Amino acid sequence: MNIVEEKIDNLNAVLRVKISKEDYSDKVEKTINDYRKQANTPGFRPGKTPIGLIKKKYGKAILAEELNKAVSKLLHEHISKNNLNVLGNPLPKQDEEVKGDFDNPADFEFSYEIGISPDFDLNLDKTSFDYLKVQISDEMLDKEVESLARRYGKLVSAEIVGERDMVLGKFTELDGDQPKEGGIVNTSTISMEFIPDSAAKKNLMGAKAGDEFVLDPKEVSKGDTDLAAMLAIKKEEVENVNSLFNFTISEIKQMIPAEINQELFDKLFGEGNVTSLEELKAKISEDLTRMFSNDADRVFSSAVAKKLLAETKIELPEAFLKRWIAATAKEKIEPEKIEADFNSYRDGLKWQLIQNKLIKQNALKVDPQDAINYVKGMMVNQYAQYGMPAPPDADLDKYAKNALSNEEEANRIYDTLYGAKIMDFIKGVSKLNQRELPYEKFIEEVYAK
Numbered sequence: 001m002n003i004v005e006e007k008i009d010n011l012n013a014v015l016r017v018k019i020s021k022e023d024y025s026d027k028v029e030k031t032i033n034d035y036r037k038q039a040n041t042p043g044f045r046p047g048k049t050p051i052g053l054i055k056k057k058y059g060k061a062i063l064a065e066e067l068n069k070a071v072s073k074l075l076h077e078h079i080s081k082n083n084l085n086v087l088g089n090p091l092p093k094q095d096e097e098v099k100g101d102f103d104n105p106a107d108f109e110f111s112y113e114i115g116i117s118p119d120f121d122l123n124l125d126k127t128s129f130d131y132l133k134v135q136i137s138d139e140m141l142d143k144e145v146e147s148l149a150r151r152y153g154k155l156v157s158a159e160i161v162g163e164r165d166m167v168l169g170k171f172t173e174l175d176g177d178q179p180k181e182g183g184i185v186n187t188s189t190i191s192m193e194f195i196p197d198s199a200a201k202k203n204l205m206g207a208k209a210g211d212e213f214v215l216d217p218k219e220v221s222k223g224d225t226d227l228a229a230m231l232a233i234k235k236e237e238v239e240n241v242n243s244l245f246n247f248t249i250s251e252i253k254q255m256i257p258a259e260i261n262q263e264l265f266d267k268l269f270g271e272g273n274v275t276s277l278e279e280l281k282a283k284i285s286e287d288l289t290r291m292f293s294n295d296a297d298r299v300f301s302s303a304v305a306k307k308l309l310a311e312t313k314i315e316l317p318e319a320f321l322k323r324w325i326a327a328t329a330k331e332k333i334e335p336e337k338i339e340a341d342f343n344s345y346r347d348g349l350k351w352q353l354i355q356n357k358l359i360k361q362n363a364l365k366v367d368p369q370d371a372i373n374y375v376k377g378m379m380v381n382q383y384a385q386y387g388m389p390a391p392p393d394a395d396l397d398k399y400a401k402n403a404l405s406n407e408e409e410a411n412r413i414y415d416t417l418y419g420a421k422i423m424d425f426i427k428g429v430s431k432l433n434q435r436e437l438p439y440e441k442f443i444e445e446v447y448a449k
Contacts, residue, residue: 001070003078011118011317014093015078017071017110024066031062060102071110085117087317087349088324115317115324122312122357128431129303134292134442141281144288149257152264158254161207164193168251171217171231174244183242186232187250190220209249216243295446301423305351314350318342321349358422366417371410374417375400 001023006014032051035058041049075090093111100108161167167190173183195201200219207213218241221227228235258264265274274280322338325345358364376396383390390396404410437445 001074003074005078005082011116011315012320013114013116015075015090015112015114017074017112019067019070019074019108019110021106024063024070027066027069028059028063031066032059035062063102063105067108067110075112079114084114087115087117087321088328090114091320091323091327094323113320113323115320117353118315120312120314120353120357122308122354122361124426124429126431127307127426127429128433129300129307129426130435131300131427131432132296132442132445133434133436134288134296135436135438136285136288137439140288140439141284144284145260145277145280146257148268148284149260149264150255152258152267153255154258155253156256158252159208161192161204161249161252162254163205164255166191166253166255167204167207167249168253169247169249172246172248173242174214174246179246180242184231184233184245186230188230188232190230190247194222195220207249209251212246212248215245215247217241217245217247218243220247292442295442297423299446300427301419304423304426308354309347309350312350312354314353316346316349318346321345355418355422358425359418362425364418364421364425366414366421368404370417371404371413372397372400374413375403 001020002018004016004018006016008014032054036049036051036054037047039049039054040046041053044050078084079086079090090112091114093113096111098108098110100106155166158165168187169190170185170187172185173180175181175183179185190204192201192204196219198219200213200215203213203215204220217227217231221230224235224238227238227241231241233241260277260280262275265280266272268274268280269283274283322335322342325338325342326333326335376393376399379396379399380390391399404413
């Protein structure tokens, strides 16, 4: 049993695997005997089927299975021993048949094609990237303080509808000036604060409980999802909704914001951690900077990938890769589909190779404890979003380890952490052009990329 490597070029090679009869005959005989012991053939006692019948019925399949095991083992050992950096897995050579006779088995030879990962230079010297930041203005901080005060405020009944009130009432679909037979009837809420200026909004201002209006529900909702919820219908039914509804006000609720005082500070950040409006704004500024940095990092990562892909020359065994995609797909893929999607696949593979090179060259490492701390941090943030204290550290540790026991989830988390390590490294070795933008301009650029 041996293997011969024939190099085609720097990206392709053929592995010829030679298997002699001595390499597989004992295993084939053992498997045939095992089959015989379990066989239940009509006319013979269990386990007493003649060996010739077993060989005739199962012999070729058993031989093929044992040969496949031997070939797979030898290919794996050869690739590992010779440190071959292959792309995908070996594929049977397209234009060659297996050499050997399954009717009179003796020596066999199998030929496999492999795609070889390319060598390439990766130079980060003198590279520069833009890095976006948001200008945290006093106006933004004032709005956030106001939002927190409203979030922790209380709802009270009001006499008349104001600009930011919640108006409870009944929607009734009309046919002309009468309720439509079998039409939509639903009790819901109009949030005055969140609907655009319209004739309907102006009519509602100053209204009282018991007042009735004919209105278009589209004018008092924030889009299809909100409209569907308001009328208790499916989202796909929204486009066919009538524009004439009667709306009868049953109740008006007004939000009274919480006072900006120590009681609110303690609710938000724990007792004594914030003691003034200035400290509250400083905390909000930190949170906003951290939140916007996630968007900035996403744009930065995209810019880095785009630039390195454009400037790094990487050749790939494209013909091999197209065959490999077709061979490993769960469902049959037409060649035209592979061709159409190949550029995207190729760029994804190139970026993966660049990332792997950065990790290896610069000894970037993610420890298991890094992954545990990452999961624990996500859990703490989730609890904070709901205004709840996080569980004890021991419980968080247990949850994190359980999450990482799922291979798919663990791979996703390690990919995320390695991605962050790579970006931190590039930030450290590249020139960053900090671009501080007003919030509106920042959002414009972030979502345009």
